[in-house]
Amino acid sequence: xxxxxxxxxxxxxxxxxxxxxxxxxxxxxxxxxxxxxxxxxxxxxxxxxxxxxxxxxxxxxxxxxxxxxxxxxxxxxxxxxxxxxxxxxxxxxxxxxxxxxxxxxxxxxxxxxxxxxxxxxxxxxxxxxxxxxxxxxxxxxxxxxxxxxxxxxxxxxxxxxxxxxxxxxxxxxxxxxxxxxxxxxxxxxxxxxxxxxxxxxxxxxxxxxxxxxxxxxxxxxxxxxxxxxxxxxxxxxxxxxxxxxxxxxxxxxxxxxxxxxxxxxxxxxxxxxxxxxxxxxxxxxxxxxxxxxxxxxxxxxxxxxxxxxxxxxxxxxxxxxxxxxxxxxxxxxxxxxxxxxxxxxxxxxxxxxxxxxxxxxxxxxxxxxxxx
Numbered sequence: 603x604x605x606x607x608x609x610x611x612x613x614x615x616x617x618x619x620x621x622x623x624x625x626x627x628x629x630x631x632x633x634x635x636x637x638x639x640x641x642x643x644x645x646x647x648x649x650x651x652x653x654x655x656x657x658x659x660x661x662x663x664x665x666x667x668x669x670x671x672x673x674x675x676x677x678x679x680x681x682x683x684x685x686x687x688x689x690x691x692x693x694x695x696x697x698x699x700x701x702x703x704x705x706x707x708x709x710x711x712x713x714x715x716x717x718x719x720x721x722x723x724x725x726x727x728x729x730x731x732x733x734x735x736x737x738x739x740x741x742x743x744x745x746x747x748x749x750x751x752x753x754x755x756x757x758x759x760x761x762x763x764x765x766x767x768x769x770x771x772x773x774x775x776x777x778x779x780x781x782x783x784x785x786x787x788x789x790x791x792x793x794x795x796x797x798x799x800x801x802x803x804x805x806x807x808x809x810x811x812x813x814x815x816x817x818x819x820x821x822x823x824x825x826x827x828x829x830x831x832x833x834x835x836x837x838x839x840x841x842x843x844x845x846x847x848x849x850x851x852x853x854x855x856x857x858x859x860x861x862x863x864x865x866x867x868x869x870x871x872x873x874x875x876x877x878x879x880x881x882x883x884x885x886x887x888x889x890x891x892x893x894x895x896x897x898x899x900x901x902x903x904x905x906x907x908x909x910x911x912x913x914x915x916x917x918x919x920x921x922x923x924x925x926x927x928x929x930x931x932x933x934x935x936x937x938x939x940x941x942x943x944x945x946x947x948x949x950x951x952x953x954x955x956x957x958x959x960x961x962x963x964x965x966x967x968x969x970x971x972x973x974x
Contacts, residue, residue: 623940673827731968750869755882756808808853
């Protein structure tokens with residue numbers, strides 16, 4: 603093994619440990635244990651780490667391997683391994699000491715197929731619970747002004763349906779009681795704000811380098827495999843997928859840096875342009891990130907950019923906001939403890955001036971929301 607190989611494995615191990623840390627802790631619900639153990643296994647077990655380390659670092663090796671494992675387990679249904687993973691409406695199966703050896707044996711037996719899946723797919727976590735992080739920021743906007751919503755890295759477009767979900771922030775609610783999906787994150791720190799009412803969405807557009815069609819059964823199966831194996835996350839994805847399929851929204855294949863001006867020009871001028879990115883700009887290069895921000899400043903119209911992204915560089919050493927905002931000490935502290943979303947809001951005015959701030963922190967799977 604070369605020095606480069608050793609360094610790569612160390613970085614992949616650190617990534618896996620960071621994800622595991624985000625699903626661990628003394629106050630986490632029992633249903634989180636499987637996700638934490640899955641990523642600890644990738645970090646600790648040589649067979650799993652070898653598979654992950656063969657994936658280019660910019661393709662999120664631990665996350666991509668976890669999705670490949672789940673996809674193949676779902677397809678082959680091996681006993682007893684398949685029984686550890688929840689399916690919609692099943693609740694969380696119990697986790698015991700048999701999980702890790704069963705996982706390692708399965709990976710060893712199916713190493714070639716797992717490698718193929720990782721080579722042919724990319725990791726896309728369409729976690730609809732992050733919509734609660736975005737809605738909290740909408741409370742800062744004029745509720746009487748319609749918005750034109752642009753969702754970057756939209757994937758399957760679940761984030762385009764903010765107004766079709768119900769939100770429960772510690773008993774304060776937004777949305778119709780009969781909504782098919784309610785998002786109720788645990789609130790930490792100061793009470794997170796909730797708009798008195800949802801702004802009218804006059805237009806909605808999803809942007810992705812690879813938009814995904816939820817009517818394609820194979821696409822749905824892969825996206826389901828990218829969801830953490832936690833019962834509420836599994837149920838949320840199933841419900842949100844049906845909402846998105848019932849209300850098709852426009853999504854386009856485009857580059858969010860190069861094509862941004864032309865895409866925004868398609869949105870109605872009389873609506874407030876709201877650009878949302880959740881776990882997207884964190885994966886751009888420094889040059890791309892700077893170019894994206896510059897494009898927003900040069901649009902010549904009012905823009906509200908809502909970002910829910912970890913600090914960069916991704917990992918425990920993250921220290922900078924993807925929006926180039928001042929990072930409060932609490933955000934740095936949370937980043938050291940595991941992958942954490944940092945909620946930022948940048949307002950851009952027609953003349954190219956801007957102002958913004960980091961507002962809160964969020965669990966990567968939308969389980970909790972901490973307002974600063």
